[in-house]
Amino acid sequence: ALASARSDALIWARDPEQARAINQQHLNPRYLPGIDLPPALRATSDFDAALAHVLDGPDPADRLIVLGVPMAGLADVCRRIAQALPALGPDAAPVHLLWTCKGISPDTHEWPHQIVAQALPDRPWLRTGVLSGPSFAREVAQGLPVALTVAGRDPDTTRAAQAAFHGTRARIYGTRDVMGVEVGGALKNVMAIACGISDGLRLGTNARAALITRGLAEIQRLGVALGGQADTFIGLAGLGDLVLTATGELSRNRQVGVAIGQGRTLEDILAGGMTAEGVRCARAAQALGRRHGLDLPITDAVCGVLFDGVAPTQAVAALLARDPRDE
């Protein structure tokens, strides 16, 4: 998206072959097969060179890093940034750092902003935030319109993201509710697995709508208990991303659920190395819910099917047999 409007967008890729394909053929055959990338987009596999590109750019008001790695790589990449960043003084121009990660650490139950704060502490010029919302990478790469949310404690972060993306096909909204946005992004993946299972079982569109609506209630319950704002969950990072991921065929989390509903095993589905963050964070969401004394029945059902050998049909029956309650 950035490279469609400006000439200084640079991707850091771990794999030099991937960087070469982006530079020479304007293609990313592994992750975005068949899509022509903007010729202005350049790539490097040299981590230090990528950071220098941000710090040495012509406009100090324009320093933006977007971390598009899965949750499993977030701490590691932040530590690499911490090691490579020079010691800037307190008056240095800000560097804005956004992450796209949607999940919870399966071991420590930490949220992305907590992982970033630990790995990159005490840098007053570093402004951080989360970039989230309904956004299949493939559609963004095709140049189709997308609306996203940036959440950061410092309003500068939202403004920097808005300025950077202005003129592209991406429209950025701002909020300060980092926790709410992160809970929305992580939990919608669990709900997308639930909707996929329901669709894989051919339970119909009524069932899917029920799971989306009650799933949103569940996401909001956990998010508010953790300090998020209730109205964040009817915004792009809540309802918007939930609807997209629970219904869009491009969703990998939904695809995992559909395949399970059709009778495949989780091990078999994930054997190709697909990133489906909902699988990695469902247990952590369940544990956080229990710690806060919350009822998260759909999350429990997804955990039962993914990890405890509960048959999908049994999980549906258990959800329907719960005691009646007010909406």
Ligand SMILES: NC(=O)c1ccc[n+]([C@@H]2O[C@H](COP(=O)([O-])OP(=O)(O)OC[C@H]3O[C@@H](n4cnc5c(N)ncnc54)[C@H](O)[C@@H]3O)[C@@H](O)[C@H]2O)c1
């Ligand atoms: N793909 C999407 O449509 C999309 C949209 C919005 C948000 N997200 C979220 O963004 C995050 C990244 O998703 P993705 O689909 O781009 O993941 P991905 O699995 O496609 O990986 C993205 C890139 O990160 C690299 N990577 C993986 N582990 C790494 C590590 N340890 N260190 C450095 N690089 C590493 C990969 O090689 C790849 O180039 C996820 O949390 C996902 O939920 C994805």
Ligand SMILES: O=P(O)(O)OC[C@H](O)CO
């Ligand atoms: O493919 P998924 O299920 O990880 O979803 C991708 C994005 O998070 C959608 O906003």
